[in-house]
Amino acid sequence: MPETSIKSRPVYGTLAPQPGTRHILLADGDGAAAIVDLARAAPPEFFERAHIITAPAAGAMAVRAPLRALAPAVLDETDRLAAALSRLAEVLAGAGMGTRLYVAGTEGTIGQAMQVALDAGVELGAIATEHRGSRARRVQCAHCKTFIDEVTTQPVACSGCGLMLFVRDHYSRRLAAFQGVCVDAEEPGSAPTPEEVFT
Amino acid sequence: MSAPSIAVRVSEVAAVTPLVKRFRLEPESGGRLPAFSGGAHIAVEMQDGAHRRRNAFSLMGSPSDTTGYVIGVRRHDNGRGGSRYMHERVTPGTMLRIAHPANLFPIDGRARKHLLLAGGIGITPLVAMAEQFARDGQPFELHYAARSPEHAAFADELLERFGPAVHTHFSAQGRRLACASLLAEQPLGTHLYVCGPETLMDEAFASARALGWPEQSLHRERFAAPARGLPFAVRLARSGRRVDVGADQSMLEALEAAGAPVASLCRGGACGQCETRVLACDGTLLHADHYLSAAERGAGGKVMPCVSRFAGRSLTLDL
Ligand code: FES
Numbered sequence: 009m010p011e012t013s014i015k016s017r018p019v020y021g022t023l024a025p026q027p028g029t030r031h032i033l034l035a036d037g038d039g040a041a042a043i044v045d046l047a048r049a050a051p052p053e054f055f056e057r058a059h060i061i062t063a064p065a066a067g068a069m070a071v072r073a074p075l076r077a078l079a080p081a082v083l084d085e086t087d088r089l090a091a092a093l094s095r096l097a098e099v100l101a102g103a104g105m106g107t108r109l110y111v112a113g114t115e116g117t118i119g120q121a122m123q124v125a126l127d128a129g130v131e132l133g134a135i136a137t138e139h140r141g142s143r144a145r146r147v148q149c150a151h152c153k154t155f156i157d158e159v160t161t162q163p164v165a166c167s168g169c170g171l172m173l174f175v176r177d178h179y180s181r182r183l184a185a186f187q188g189v190c191v192d193a194e195e196p197g198s199a200p201t202p203e204e205v206f207t
Numbered sequence: 208m209s210a211p212s213i214a215v216r217v218s219e220v221a222a223v224t225p226l227v228k229r230f231r232l233e234p235e236s237g238g239r240l241p242a243f244s245g246g247a248h249i250a251v252e253m254q255d256g257a258h259r260r261r262n263a264f265s266l267m268g269s270p271s272d273t274t275g276y277v278i279g280v281r282r283h284d285n286g287r288g289g290s291r292y293m294h295e296r297v298t299p300g301t302m303l304r305i306a307h308p309a310n311l312f313p314i315d316g317r318a319r320k321h322l323l324l325a326g327g328i329g330i331t332p333l334v335a336m337a338e339q340f341a342r343d344g345q346p347f348e349l350h351y352a353a354r355s356p357e358h359a360a361f362a363d364e365l366l367e368r369f370g371p372a373v374h375t376h377f378s379a380q381g382r383r384l385a386c387a388s389l390l391a392e393q394p395l396g397t398h399l400y401v402c403g404p405e406t407l408m409d410e411a412f413a414s415a416r417a418l419g420w421p422e423q424s425l426h427r428e429r430f431a432a433p434a435r436g437l438p439f440a441v442r443l444a445r446s447g448r449r450v451d452v453g454a455d456q457s458m459l460e461a462l463e464a465a466g467a468p469v470a471s472l473c474r475g476g477a478c479g480q481c482e483t484r485v486l487a488c489d490g491t492l493l494h495a496d497h498y499l500s501a502a503e504r505g506a507g508g509k510v511m512p513c514v515s516r517f518a519g520r521s522l523t524l525d526l
Binding site: 132 | 319391393396397415416417419421422423424
């Protein structure tokens with residue numbers, strides 16, 4: 009059940025070094041490789057002004073070594089996205105114009121990091137994003153407002169109210185989530201069987 | 208001009224510096240003028256003998272006061288004559304016609320802080336912005352660069368009104384405005400607004416970009432007064448008529464005077480309103496606008512008559 013593309017559907021690019029006085033890079037386990045790829049094109053002094061915040065799943069040591077090898081000015085390793093995001097908020101609270109943000113990973117990671125950045129006053133134009141890894145979505149149920157993380161199926165059962173939700177391409181930057189609307193409102197039980205689509 | 212013009216009476220004229228005068232314009236029939244926001248400008252119509260001139264001036268009064276508009280005019284003795292006319296011929300009681308205000312240099316209300324940079328008479332739109340920020344309680348800082356205090360029109364009143372938010376930089380006193388260091392220490396969410404000589408605006412933008420400021424946070428006044436030039440003629444394809452453009456007249460003014468008006472808004476090469484198709488050109492279009500892209504200029508099919516001129520044998524416009 010693909011939905012024909014909607015304007016609010018986010019578009020992601022490829023991380024590339026930008027001019028800036030300070031570079032903050034945030035990646036989850038899937039996104040770490042995008043930072044390593046960016047490093048190939050970065051001028052030598054880039055990482056002297058770089059602050060990397062990572063949130064790979066606990067124990068995923070394999071992604072850490074290559075990032076350490078980049079020798080950024082600061083490296084904050086966390087193992088939960090929530091911890092990485094609060095670190096990002098702290099760092100941005102003391103940041104000035106000239107700060108560039110680079111975010112890589114799943115849509116959930118990108119969306120939530122952007123939300124923190126926009127709240128801190130970072131302009132959209134100073135944020136670069138690259139999608140890596142699973143296409144799992146963060147969805148908000150339009151009915152009970154519960155957020156459901158890591159959604160891979162269409163439709164999906166809401167973990168809050170149990171309704172079967174159709175995951176729309178409509179994305180809210182403010183909520184950092186896609187919208188899920190009830191599919192079988194007319195005839196409960198008529199929802200199609202969930203299929204893995206966001207992988 | 209699309210909206211009908213407004214009749215105003217000059218209620219006050221003050222010499223602020225030897226080169227700058229301030230004018231207050233009030234509606235001829237009393238009441239209020241249309242609302243405007245910081246950064247807006249108006250076109251003032253002047254009947255100078257046989258010439259009808261229209262010059263764009265930024266509004267520098269408070270956007271909260273619509274009982275009158277305030278403009279600051281610097282006299283340019285080798286300009287086309289509009290500023291000289293304002294200085295020499297306009298006195299309290301003079302009746303003028305003005306266009307509705309338009310804003311090509313708008314404020315971005317989402318900014319956390321507004322950093323205003325003025326060079327010389329470029330201060331005028333920034334004064335209206337400062338008034339608006341002060342009224343709305345939005346943080347701002349105004350930096351005013353001029354040669355010396357005598358050249359810095361309105362600096363004293365600004366210091367008095369906005370106190371520590373105002374910073375002056377006088378090059379004759381060895382305190383040149385250092386764009387790069389100023390821009391390097393701004394908090395996240397700052398937006399930059401520059402108005403002044405092209406060189407200052409270019410320098411500020413180049414510094415900001417090099418430091419990593421994103422484009423959305425950069426704003427500059429784009430309209431510039433049309434320059435004088437050599438006289439030339441244009442041919443109007445539809446009527447076959449020939450219109451002469453004088454040395455101190457813009458092509459747009461000449462077309463208006465000839466009864467072949469072209470829509471206009473900024474009258475300074477920024478808005479795109481006056482875009483006119485070129486049907487034949489045996490010579491060189493002297494583009495002076497900020498609107499057409501390099502590709503459009505290269506193609507030679509369009510011209511912005513408010514600021515651009517022509518040199519050569521013949522130019523035919525789709526008018
Ligand atoms: S009137 Fe605005 S570009 Fe000519």
